[in-house]
Amino acid sequence: xxxxxxxxxxLGPELLLEFPAIGSxxxxxxxxxxxxxxxxxxxxxxxWVYGCPENMQRGGHAHxxxxxxxxxxxxxxxxxxxxxxxxxxFLLNQPTVGLLQKPLVWxxxxxxxxxxxxxxxSHPYAAEDYIRDYQxxxxxxxx
Amino acid sequence: xxxxxxxxxxLGPELLLEFPAIGSxxxxxxxxxxxxxxxxxxxxxxxWVYGCPENMQRGGHAHxxxxxxxxxxxxxxxxxxxxxxxxxxFLLNQPTVGLLQKPLVWxxxxxxxxxxxxxxxSHPYAAEDYIRDYQxxxxxxxx
Numbered sequence: 001x002x003x004x005x006x007x008x009x010x011l012g013p014e015l016l017l018e019f020p021a022i023g024s025x026x027x028x029x030x031x032x033x034x035x036x037x038x039x040x041x042x043x044x045x046x047x048w049v050y051g052c053p054e055n056m057q058r059g060g061h062a063h064x065x066x067x068x069x070x071x072x073x074x075x076x077x078x079x080x081x082x083x084x085x086x087x088x089x090f091l092l093n094q095p096t097v098g099l100l101q102k103p104l105v106w107x108x109x110x111x112x113x114x115x116x117x118x119x120x121x122s123h124p125y126a127a128e129d130y131i132r133d134y135q136x137x138x139x140x141x142x143x
Numbered sequence: 144x145x146x147x148x149x150x151x152x153x154l155g156p157e158l159l160l161e162f163p164a165i166g167s168x169x170x171x172x173x174x175x176x177x178x179x180x181x182x183x184x185x186x187x188x189x190x191w192v193y194g195c196p197e198n199m200q201r202g203g204h205a206h207x208x209x210x211x212x213x214x215x216x217x218x219x220x221x222x223x224x225x226x227x228x229x230x231x232x233f234l235l236n237q238p239t240v241g242l243l244q245k246p247l248v249w250x251x252x253x254x255x256x257x258x259x260x261x262x263x264x265s266h267p268y269a270a271e272d273y274i275r276d277y278q279x280x281x282x283x284x285x286x
Contacts, residue, residue: 023194025194025196026196027195027196027199027201028192028193028194028195028196028199028201028254029192029193029194029195030190030191030192031190031191031193032188032189032190032268033188033189033190034187034188034189034267034268035187035188035267037267037268043186043187043188043189044177044178044186045175045176045177045178045186046175046176046177046186046189046261046263047173047174047175047176048173048174048214048216048238048261049171049172049173050171050172050174050216050217050238051166051168051171051172051238052170052171052172053168053169053170053171056170056171058170058171071191073191073193073216073217073259073261074193074216074217074257074259095191095193095194095259111171114217116216116217116238116259118189118191118216118261120189124177124178124180125175125177125180
């Protein structure tokens, strides 16, 4: 398995999406995720992760069918995506950038600087959609 | 018009909603908004407001049909809701609390302490849904 460490500016448009943002330093900003405009799926669920100790690692799973758009609205989150063959590391620290985590992509996340991560999810919660066993994930993605 | 100043702990369940949150101080927390579980409408759009100067006032409008759930995930937002007859002031500073702004309710928001407000909206963006003229709003709500 190769490790392809990427930073924000070097990534292509297929995983990093830009949200339209309206505003100025004088009044603040508003950024929008909406299906068929700036989100590739209807938003079935929105959740947010907060209150993490510095450098806390979370995630550690993939999904069978869920797509997610990860938006770091405060602090910084380092996301390692892994499709079973390759890893890419994304540093999220801009509220206008969403990282698309597709089905069958394993995600490991590190939270820093009082990060808040907002996640837009394509489906309602379903326990059976989670893949938590890494060997099982590798078996599923290397067929 | 009376001014009914309320703080979080004194408000009834009709406008303040509690999101289920999972976690601990050691690992951080995750709070979820999902239709038919913790959000009273399907989420057509999610937007977030950030980068506001201290005590910046935003909002200053109502909507004809849009319902919104306001969640302060960082800092503090003071929200004044006004139904044309009465005002209520809500202090939002907990990521597990959502404030429901219904149609025909005017909202004025003050952002403090590097606040980030996540808003779940019931409909896609529609310019014609905004009511920006306060006298027109009063005429609509006092019929």
